[in-house]
Amino acid sequence: MSSIPEFAELLAGATKSAVHLEMRDVYFANPRFHAWTDGERVDWDDRASWWRPYHQTVADAVARxxxxxxxxxxxxxxxxxxxxxxxxxxxxxxxxxxxxxLPRHQAWDLLLPGTDLWIFDGRLMRVHHFSGDGEWISKELCDDAAIVGQHAAAFEQVWQRAIPHDQYEVK
Structure with a gap:
């Protein structure tokens, strides 16, 4: 595939599902992370201060x-x-x-993809490539049904073991 659509376009085209697998412990630094490490906290009551276009894109998809x-x-x-x-x-x-x-020590026996990814409707996968220090390098798309199916199965294995956000405790 020669041209890779942006995430918002891919999610806008989804009709049933979008799943995201993240496996890194560090991603590229950003100002919001640095502000947090300096003690700043989000005012959750002031939605305009933290609601981003990404959140609206997700909310729109969920509403569909x-x-x-x-x-x-x-x-x-x-x-x-x-x-x-x-x-x-x-x-x-x-x-x-x-x-x-999912704590990594509980995933040791799973066969996992080599990088982070999104899968849309179980048919199209966007793969994310990062450097060792978490800087964004590139992205690519895959629509090969066998490969997407393998990655979707890996995601489902992770999902079954993983702890819901409201039950997970950061350690």
């Missing part, structure tokens, strides 16, 4: 009947970045995502 699930495989004790993601996950949940966490 698309189920959006995110599973995160994390090392414990968690990194500062994952602790921040855990804190920020409230925004994802309020947008309509269902989020679960």
């Amino acid at each position: 009947g698309v189920t959006v699930r995110r599973a995160r495989i994390v090392s414990e004790p968690v990194t500062d970045y994952i602790a921040w993601e855990y804190f920020q996950t409230r925004a994802n949940v309020e947008a309509g995502e269902v989020v679960r966490w």
Whole structure:
């Protein structure tokens, strides 16, 4: 595939489901993470201060009947970045995502993809590539039914073991 649509376009085209698998303990740094490490906290009562276009894109998809699930495989004790993601996950949940966490030591016997990914309607996969320090490198699409099916099956194995966000405790 020569041109890779942006995430919002891919999610807008989904009719049933979008699943996201995250497996890194550190992603690229951003100003919101640094503000959090400096002690700033989101005022959850001031939605305009934290609601982003991403959240609206998810909320729109969920309103159309698309189920959006995110599973995160994390090392414990968690990194500062994952602790921040855990804190920020409230925004994802309020947008309509269902989020679960799987401690890495509970995933040792699963055959997992080599990188983070999104799968839309079980038929199209967007793969994310990062450098060792978590910087974004590139993305690619895959619509090969066999490959997407293998990755979708891996996601479902993670999902079955993972702990719902409201029950997971950051360690």
